[in-house]
Amino acid sequence: MAPLESARRRAAHRVAVLLVTLVAGLGVLPGAAQAAPPPGQQMNAADMTLLNGVRLAGLWEMPAGNMAAEKGQSKRVREIGAEISRQHGVLDQLVVEAANKLGAVLPTTPTTQQQGWLTEMQNATGAQFDQIFVTRLRVAHGNIFPVIGAVRASTRDPIVRKLAEEANKFVNDHMTMLESTGLVRWQQLPPAALPPAQSDSLVAAAAANVGTGGGVKVSTTIVWLVFLAALATGGFATYRILRRS
Numbered sequence: 392m393a394p395l396e397s398a399r400r401r402a403a404h405r406v407a408v409l410l411v412t413l414v415a416g417l418g419v420l421p422g423a424a425q426a427a428p429p430p431g432q433q434m435n436a437a438d439m440t441l442l443n444g445v446r447l448a449g450l451w452e453m454p455a456g457n458m459a460a461e462k463g464q465s466k467r468v469r470e471i472g473a474e475i476s477r478q479h480g481v482l483d484q485l486v487v488e489a490a491n492k493l494g495a496v497l498p499t500t501p502t503t504q505q506q507g508w509l510t511e512m513q514n515a516t517g518a519q520f521d522q523i524f525v526t527r528l529r530v531a532h533g534n535i536f537p538v539i540g541a542v543r544a545s546t547r548d549p550i551v552r553k554l555a556e557e558a559n560k561f562v563n564d565h566m567t568m569l570e571s572t573g574l575v576r577w578q579q580l581p582p583a584a585l586p587p588a589q590s591d592s593l594v595a596a597a598a599a600n601v602g603t604g605g606g607v608k609v610s611t612t613i614v615w616l617v618f619l620a621a622l623a624t625g626g627f628a629t630y631r632i633l634r635r636s
Contacts, residue, residue: 438551441542444535445558446497449483451505459524468521471568482561489554525574532566
């Protein structure tokens with residue numbers, strides 16, 4: 392075999408090896424199609440905050456609603472109390488089912504603050520009870536409402552997403568019912584806590600760090616740039632080989 396023909400075949404073999412290596416590399420690059428992980432493996436702290444928040448809401452609002460149904464001064468408060476308690480029973484069942492599917496552990500008792508609210512209601516009567524009931528529940532629903540929206544917008548877990556959608560309907564309905572009593576003191580509601588404006592680079596950095604436990608994670612863009620640089624280098628090397636041949 393002529394030396395020139397042998398050199399060309401060796402160069403062609405090197406090109407084939409290079410192409411196979413590059414194609415194989417595509418399979419491990421970020422963004423390549425991968426099987427979705429099972430539910431529960433995509434959960435983060437925000438998802439657990441929603442599960443715990445919905446569960447805790449039911450643990451104290453169900454007894455609060457029962458109290459309102461029994462000792463509310465106005466008919467409207469008694470009706471709302473009974474309905475909120477009933478609906479929280481349904482929502483509590485949904486969050487328990489979701490937690491069981493995800494392998495999450497939920498609280499079993501209200502927080503110290505929530506227990507204090509229940510004690511406050513137990514010690515109140517008449518118009519004072521109605522006002523405390525409406526005020527406490529309206530503020531509590533207003534606090535959990537933005538959490539539900541944030542998790543619904545960003546969660547990667549379909550079970551958590553469905554729970555957020557259901558919880559959003561219940562919480563919005565409860566706020567509307569409480570407001571229908573005319574007892575909501577709007578000036579005493581906490582101001583809306585909007586997230587501060589962030590630059591695109593900070594938002595991208597935060598998104599790249601999700602699920603890494605605070606560790607540094609290389610962005611997909613950087614990986615692609617490195618890959619393209621390697622491709623260019625390999626192509627140039629191949630060109631030099633063929634040229635020498």
